[in-house]
Amino acid sequence: MKPHIALLSAFALLLTGCSKATEPTGPVKTNTVSVNVHGVNYTAEPFRYVLVDPANPSNGAAEHISPFSGGGIMCCFTLPKRWSPGIRVNVQSTHWLPETDKGDLPEVEKIYTVEVPAYPEGAGELWVLRTADGAIELVTSNVEPDHPQWPGKVKGWPEPSLTYQRERWKLYRKIAEDKVDVYRASLDHLKKYTQAHLQNEWDVDKERQRNAIKKFSGPNDPAYAEYKTKSYIEGLQRSEKKLKQLLKEKP
Structure with missing residues (x-):
């Protein structure tokens, strides 16, 4: 065997021996x-x-x-x-x-x-x-x-303290009142500016709920106007019901 090959072989055996000696024999304990x-x-x-x-x-x-x-x-x-x-x-x-x-x-x-x-x-x-x-x-x-x-x-x-409960109740009431106002304003706007309002709604619906309006031909479709009117009325009814319930639940 050539001297340099023998030296490399011996070095490899040495590394192998060290590797075996440091292998853990069981789970590492920790405090x-x-x-x-x-x-x-x-x-x-x-x-x-x-x-x-x-x-x-x-x-x-x-x-x-x-x-x-x-x-x-x-x-x-x-x-x-x-x-x-x-x-x-x-x-x-x-x-x-x-x-x-x-x-x-x-x-x-x-x-x-x-x-x-x-x-x-x-x-x-x-x-x-x-x-x-x-x-x-x-x-x-x-x-x-x-x-x-x-x-x-x-x-x-x-x-929660009574003060905190009332603060949260006022916040929820304000949100409910705002929703009622939004639906009422939408219905009023639809009556006054029918075509312009429906065009704006159509543009928004195309971005947000395309599948829901695919059965309509466009903003001039009478069925679309009925669809929007119905959705406003139902939304207003839900919002008024929610507001009425909140007013009963005042802490």
């Missing part, structure tokens, strides 16, 4: 566990949290939550399998105050350093709560806030 993160907002203000491990900034989770609401499932945040005192996380909390006269939404941001409460080995899902007084609480639990074994100080899911 950490990945857990889902949930957020719950008990306030009337929109809320966003950013959860960060101060010892490992790449370990984090974030979520935006509406007033008096629960969030989704954020995956994942890493915790030690075994709890010990002193496990801390940073929670960047942001909420928005009511709109100003200028149309601005003042943003309030604060960073909390919070200790993770005790949990059994393997941890539980991590919950980030913004309580009614604006404080931040962490809970580790595999059950939800309305469960009898929920360990958090705040029990149950958020319940």
